[in-house]
Amino acid sequence: MRFNDQFDFIRQHMKRNKLRVATTILAAMMGCAFLIILASVGFGLHKTITDGVLDNQLVTEIQVPGKETSDEKITDEEIQAMREIDHVIAGVKRSSPDAEAVAMLDERKGYVPAVLVDFEEEQKAGLALSQGEMPKSENEVLVGYHFAKQLLTEEEQKKVDEGEEVKGFTDNVVGQTFKLELSPYKEGVEPATWEFTVSGIMDEPAKDWIVNSKIYIDDSFGPEFNNKLALGESYNEILVYADDLQNVGTITKTLKDEGYYVYSVTEELDSMDMFFTALKAGLIFVGTIAVLIASIGIFNTMTMAVTERTREIGVMKAIGAQPKLIQKLFLMESAAIGIIGTVLAVISSYGISFLANWLVPIIIKSSLGGEEGMDDVTLLISVIPWQLVVIASVISIGVAMVSGWRPARKATKIDVIQALRQEL
Amino acid sequence: MIKIQGLQHTFAIGKKGKERRVPVLKGVTLNVEKGEIVAILGKSGSGKSTLLNILAGFMAPESGSVKVGGNETTTLNEAQMANFRLESFGFIFQNFQLMPGLTAFENVELPLKIKGMAEHERRKKVQRLLEEVGLVAVADHYPNELSGGQQQRVSIARALITDPPILLADEPTGSLDSETEGDILKLIRSLNQSLGLTFVIITHDEEVANVAHRQYRLHDGELVKGEKRHAI
Ligand SMILES: Nc1ncnc2c1ncn2[C@@H]1O[C@H](COP(=O)(O)OP(=O)(O)O)[C@@H](O)[C@H]1O
């Protein structure tokens, strides 16, 4: 029999039992759609959280907090070696002196952290200014975007203590010269004061909840601070920058192999991936149970179809149809039920997923009473990647064919003589 | 064309363990020549259908040999036998055995579909045959919209469509009134004469048997030659 004739044949049979076939398809569709929707929540959560991680930090940044093997500090030579790893564009050291820093501009005063940096390397790492220019001389510094806001008069300080909002220094801070007083945390050492001029202001932080009021001072000042104040050991932050996100993984691995503690976005994503892969597999497994329940319907429908058509199958065999052909026709019919059910399930799943992603955030927002800060959170309840469609299709069409297997076998075993003896 | 030799078959009847063995065929031997109509007469339950079912390959005999066109068919497996039937036999059944969901045309077309013939080719062929057996007017009727005689004509057309050399008929007029029976017998005779087809007809009816060149009677599991040889 030709394939298109086989196709016609099963189509005719399915038409003859429209209602029964339709309800079976409906069951298959519901099973498969349940599987897809359920698993899509796992994919949605994974995406929401992954996007959150990638959004909230510089993804090409790799933190190197220390060494696994000893408590020793990472030396400048070692940082230099890190810079030479493939795909590393910069390796910076930011050291915070072991002292409290207070900036003073006229009668204004602000508690702001001071950091010693290598401007050249910071620029390679992607430092960007919103105003002004890079420091040219030793006494020039950069300040964080929120620096000026932290410089308060005594009056303003009182207001802040009472919980009120204040503006801080509103004039352009670029070109201003301020005093920086460092009071060592170690007792018995007198504070010392330096004068710096602001040459530029850093870019606004990527997220509106990050506050950057730091003062960035050239690291050549390190020895001077130490001499004057007999400072304790400074706290060093060491960061390595990759040229691209896709190289972060290998750089992380290289650094780990060299015995450093490493923390990068891939580290975080890797541990998350593991959790979410397990979650998704679990959801797919639970969803498969729905598909299996639907398969009982397919099994019943096909068994009934075979019983009903016993005489016709007998005639087919009598006039020379191969048992293989009979089997194939019934398998095709159960596969067709599975395929149609799956196609409908995929279409409706995308619809439901779309609705859920649109409706659920609206409901959440309204129940939170329109709180601020929710607007830039993209909450994905359900995501259906093509891989999920493939997995669900394979499962539900496969299960449909397996449940059609026994009825189809039964059809091939029908005895011609018995079948022809059946009453019309 | 057909050579049956020493065919034996015994049925076991009743509950398992206490079944009764009933010998139905006890060494049947029969030769049918090409272009011949042979009728096998016998009382109900004498084993006529069993003989035909074995010849058709619907069941295997206990022992004995069946040769069709020189080929031993009792040793073929199910798939080979299905193929052999498709090539060599056309079937005419007592209750027509048409597919209720197919029109007269589609019923006749079915064996060609199973054979895998292309659509335009088989449509031409079916159309031509329907013209020959006088069914063009009812080609798009479903079996339940046809009279008994018309249904049997459709079933004969379905048997003929693959051009088989041999037609096997089990009580072909058993469900028809005597007038329609006459029509069908005429059709069988004319097909035999014009196309040289070989017929094996099973019947309990002497009238029907008269269409045959030779008659046999199945009695007590043995086949004996009928007294009168009818000349057509
Ligand atoms: N499948 C079977 N199992 C047991 N006995 C059978 C079977 N088929 C036929 N018989 C018996 O074999 C005998 C011959 O049956 P059958 O060939 O149908 O006779 P006929 O066609 O001449 O009326 C009958 O007694 C019937 O009961």
Ligand SMILES: [Mg+2]
């Ligand atoms: Mg009989």
